[in-house]
Amino acid sequence: GAGVSQSPRYKVAKRGQDVALRCDPISGHVSLFWYQQALGQGPEFLTYFQNEAQLDKSGLPSDRFFAERPEGSVSTLKIQRTQQEDSAVYLCASSDPLAGNYEQYFGPGTRLTVT
């Protein structure tokens, strides 16, 4: 595709509900990253995939957060039993390790509001 896409763009969830956020990376990009961005802050790393392998999940804030990329392309970030502190913009980025420059291309983000 032309760029990284994310859906939905906006999500409102009641506290305690489960949500699933989707990311479609740039075609051919084997690396995929998830970030959480609180209002007025920089993105905070959550997790990272290379193809279908989740190589680093050190940034996931709790076991309520789960990410997968079963076929090495589309990825889903799932948040179970959402809490108000989960309200943030969730950014997805992809990169091509063969480019050798670590540049990441970002999607528009999903704004999650937990009420």
Added chain:
Amino acid sequence: AQTVTQSQPEMSVQEAETVTLSCTYDTSESNYYLFWYKQPPSRQMILVIRQEAYKQQNATENRFSVNFQKAAKSFSLKISDSQLGDTAMYFCAPNRDDKIIFGKGTRLHILP
């Protein structure tokens, strides 16, 4: 842990002026990349400029240039002839392994 410090939370300059955004970082790596990303109010993050740490020459992209001081671990961004479309959050971001670590950002307002 790698840290990134952007000491200017917010800046405002008049259109056509030059502005410099500062950034310092901490790393134990000898070779790495440094990035400045721009996030306009629409929130799509885009790359402004990239610097390879082993290159002494400062990167330049049209109106955007960096002042990279490796020993001081300083990586400032200069925007020349600023335009209204430069209004955005700017993030300094070195890489660590395969990841990018972001600073808290500088909110830049270009005033007409």
